[in-house]
Amino acid sequence: MDLLYNAYADTSDQEEDGGVGEYMPRRPLPAPKKPRSEAYAPPQSPAPTVPLLPQDSGRYIPNRERAVLAAAASTAPAPTHLARPSSSAGFTSPGLGRYISKRERAVLAAATAASINSVPAPPNHPPPSTAVTSPVGSISHSDLPSDILTLLKCQKKVVAGKSRTPAKLSVSLNGHSSAVNCIQWSISHGHLLASAGMDGTVNVWNVWNRNQQKARVLRYHNAAVKDVRWSSDGLSLLSCGYDCSSRLVDVETGLETQMFKEDQTVEVVRFHPDNPNLFLSGGSNGSLKLWDIRVGTVVKEYLKGLGPILDVEFSSDGENFISSSDTSKSRISENSIIIWDVTRQIPLSNQVYTEAYTCTCVRYHPSDCCFIAQSNGNYIAIISARSPFKLDKYKRYENHGVWGFPIKCNFSLDGQQIASGSSDGCIYFYNYRSSELLRKVKAFEQACIDVAFHPSIPNVIASCSWTGEVSVFG
Missing domain, CATH: 2.130.10.10 (YVTN repeat-like/Quinoprotein amine dehydrogenase)
Structure with a gap:
């Protein structure tokens, strides 16, 4: 095994160094990075417990998602204030300064749409008559x-x-x-x-x-x-x-x-x-x-x-x-x-x-x-x-x-x-x-x-x- 390792190591080193014949010791490869899951988030202080919202009562929502949902519903930002989600892995929400996963973005978008739709429309008053x-x-x-x-x-x-x-x-x-x-x-x-x-x-x-x-x-x-x-x-x-x-x-x-x-x-x-x-x-x-x-x-x-x-x-x-x-x-x-x-x-x-x-x-x-x-x-x-x-x-x-x-x-x-x-x-x-x-x-x-x-x-x-x-x- 050592002979095989040295033989293949020499060949690879020479190729990397442009064909230089002198032996160069092999540099150790960096440890592979642990792939970050979409649900990964940096550690932070625990969010306060938020009651389950009525529109999501049909499924379990973790505390983190409930916090995001409650914050979005309370602030009720206008649609133009939300950046349109891209095809990238995530984006930084204005004012939060942190990574938001696709799942959180979906929850946030649903909550925002629900809050916008819940705003009552102005009454349909007839146009004022000019007749007096x-x-x-x-x-x-x-x-x-x-x-x-x-x-x-x-x-x-x-x-x-x-x-x-x-x-x-x-x-x-x-x-x-x-x-x-x-x-x-x-x-x-x-x-x-x-x-x-x-x-x-x-x-x-x-x-x-x-x-x-x-x-x-x-x-x-x-x-x-x-x-x-x-x-x-x-x-x-x-x-x-x-x-x-x-x-x-x-x-x-x-x-x-x-x-x-x-x-x-x-x-x-x-x-x-x-x-x-x-x-x-x-x-x-x-x-x-x-x-x-x-x-x-x-x-x-x-x-x-x-x-x-x-x-x-x-x-x-x-x-x-x-x-x-x-x-x-x-x-x-x-x-x-x-x-x-x-x-x-x-x-x-x-x-x-x-x-x-x-x-x-x-x-x-x-x-x-x-x-x-x-x-x-x-x-x-x-x-x-x-x-x-x-x-x-x-x-x-x-x-x-x-x-x-x-x-x-x-x-x-x-x-x-x-x-x-x-x-x-x-x-x-x-x-x-x-x-x-x-x-x-x-x-x-x-x-x-x-x-x-x-x-x-x-x-x-x-x-x-x-x-x-x-x-x-x-």
């Missing part, structure tokens, strides 16, 4: 004067031929910061008046309330409001405007219940006289749409390539409606006023008003078979509501001025008078039969835009101005 409703007053009639309350309860009707023109200012209502486009009395709650303004608000007024006349300020529209209408039960308001939408609001709570979005500025809305679930809208693209509130969609559409819709009005039976549109772009004056069949969606006549003016307002007579149209020619025309819908060329109501303002007109409850706003800030009262001017009442310094007779109290009329004022005469 201010119930600044009461809509109750409890604070009304006794004489007004008596008239409202009695629902007194005007006797034909006995009505007189209101001349005395009764109430002045201030709340809009810009022009008021439309006003309307509530039919079922006669002490309430709604107004739509260019300031983007709809105001509800408790007109004769002793303490606070402004009852609601509705700010659901994101732009100017063009029109507002009460529902037949007096519990809801439908408004439309430049934000390309119509909105239905519960008056009592002041909350919006439905929104009807369109691809056009909505200029005018009207409830169907027989079916309160239907309403008609007309907009800047010339489109007329009949909506069903129950499903929130369009059920009929009336198309004829019209200009912007200025006004619409249902007949009393709800079978027909009138539309007035701007024809300045198309230069086709025969389409300025059209009578439509509601069911068949077809025009019954489109040569009703052929003069070279647009009409800002159309209104049916309460009982006679005719309607009036407010012309930009500074007069009110009267037209038969029977086919062939003939214009009366021998009767006009003229003395007031329109001059490009969206001036509106209206019939009194008995149909014996016509009231019209005017660009000079006055209200003009005409005799329906003779077209004679009965009275001119100065209401505002600037244009009077809309007028509305009270639906039950005789000789009371509301009006609104281009400067944002609302006044009641009677």
